[in-house]
Amino acid sequence: MTQRCYAVADRPEVRVHIRDLGLACCAVEFASAIARGLLIPAPEEPGTAAVLVISGTVTDALVPEVVRAWEALPEPKAAVSFGACSNSGGPYWDSYCVTKGVDTVIPVSTYVPGCPPRPEALIDALVSLVVPV
Amino acid sequence: MSAIPPRARGAIALDASACTSCMICVRECPDWCIEIESHTIEVTEPGARRPRSVAVLDRFTIDWGLCMYCGICVDVCPFDALAWVPQHHYPGVVPQDLRHGIERLEEFDVSDS
Amino acid sequence: MSAGSPPGVVLDPWLSGVARLVEEGFDQLDLLTAVDLPRDGVIEIVIHLVRIEDHAHVFGHVRLPRADPVLESVTSILPAAAWHEREIHEMFGVEISGHPDLRPLLLQSTSGPPPLRKDTPLVARVETPWPGAVEETTGRRSRRAVTPPGVPPEWLGEGS
Structure with missing residues (x-):
């Protein structure tokens, strides 16, 4: 999985390196954000913030890989929990094998609600991460 | 940029004045993400022989971090106190931000849908 | 209420029953799984086999006592069953006799009760x-x- 630099189409000044950890169906919404042109590929610039988007169900078996992906990301960086599963376990809140929130294993900067969230909700989260309120 | 479809299921809005604290949505929710607190008051209406018990809604919370957006609560509400709205922009910085009480649930604009 | 009989044939004894179907040309393993039926006191093993030549398919099943379920491994005739049997072993607590390698397949810890048994607490x-x-507070209700x-x-x- 390679990380790429993207700009928000509506806010071209908002640029982030995105690494998507697509673990379940929320990853389709992430792909849709790119396919619909909400995010557009941008030239690499040094010092651009890196964002790890956890889109999908984190299982206990996958936790080591999630942690590894987070640790491999260069600073400055932030993690976005995208969707109910990575926020809290979501529909699998009572499962024997699903991690009850990715924030139990890595620090999360923004929680995007939805099951799944709309692609626009990802854009909102990225903008709110990069642009101080 | 494409607009959000008007019937998109972005959030569930609450009309607290329609809610009777009957607890049906709380009990039907598969994720246990709705909480209600209420108390009862006695109301005597003019001309009525006896006072009437009326439930007063003290707290109504939906935890969007847990919600699976299935819409069962909207369907089962006998008083149409819950409704889908297309708004989706409410990310949280901490998980507690995704717990919306009466005020925030009433802020969702039903006229959008 | 007990579940009705599933479609297909009863394969009891299991190994020779599956072997007979394989000899009849049903040699493509599509599915091998289990269903916990606590009210009947059994764990039902279900196999689905396909015959490629004429696109025919067949279900087979066997019921094992829930208290002490032991299933004969069919890996000697259907090597692809190995993972399915490992999964049935760890998820339903079914002993698989004659399996070459019963290491846990998906679970990180097999110390707890089998997760797909219906009486395993969530x-x-x-x-x-x-x-x-x-309690609802609407007076007379x-x-x-x-x-x-x-x-x-x-x-x-x-x-x-």
Whole structure:
């Protein structure tokens, strides 16, 4: 999985390196954000913030890989929990094998609600991460 | 940029004045993400022989971090106190931000849908 | 209420029954899984086999006692069954006799009760207070006894 630099189409000044950890169906919404042109590929610039988007169900078996992906990301960086599963376990809140929130294993900067969230909700989260309120 | 479809299921809005604290949505929710607190008051209406018990809604919370957006609560509400709205922009910085009480649930604009 | 008979043929004894179907040309393993039926006291093993030449397919099943389920491994005739049998072993607590390698397949820890047995408690459902337990406050309405859905009383007894 390679990380790429993207700009928000509506806010071209908002640029982030995105690494998507697509673990379940929320990853389709992430792909849709790119396919619909909400995010557009941008030239690499040094010092651009890196964002790890956890889109999908984190299982206990996958936790080591999630942690590894987070640790491999260069600073400055932030993690976005995208969707109910990575926020809290979501529909699998009572499962024997699903991690009850990715924030139990890595620090999360923004929680995007939805099951799944709309692609626009990802854009909102990225903008709110990069642009101080 | 494409607009959000008007019937998109972005959030569930609450009309607290329609809610009777009957607890049906709380009990039907598969994720246990709705909480209600209420108390009862006695109301005597003019001309009525006896006072009437009326439930007063003290707290109504939906935890969007847990919600699976299935819409069962909207369907089962006998008083149409819950409704889908297309708004989706409410990310949280901490998980507690995704717990919306009466005020925030009433802020969702039903006229959008 | 007990579940009705599933479609297909009863394969009891299991290994020779499956071998007979394979000899009849049903040699493509499509599915091998289990269903826990606590009310009947059995674990039902289900196999689905396909014959490529004429696109025919067949279901086979066998019922094992829930208390001490032992299934003969069919890996000698259907090597692809190895992973399915490992999964049935760890998820349903079914002993597989004659399996060459019964290492855990998906579970990180097999010390707990088998997760797909229906009487295995879902810990989160036992530990999380059910918000629906709050009584409705609308005056005259009868106060039904309310217990959380999906939480049998036995689980709550075990949890305390």
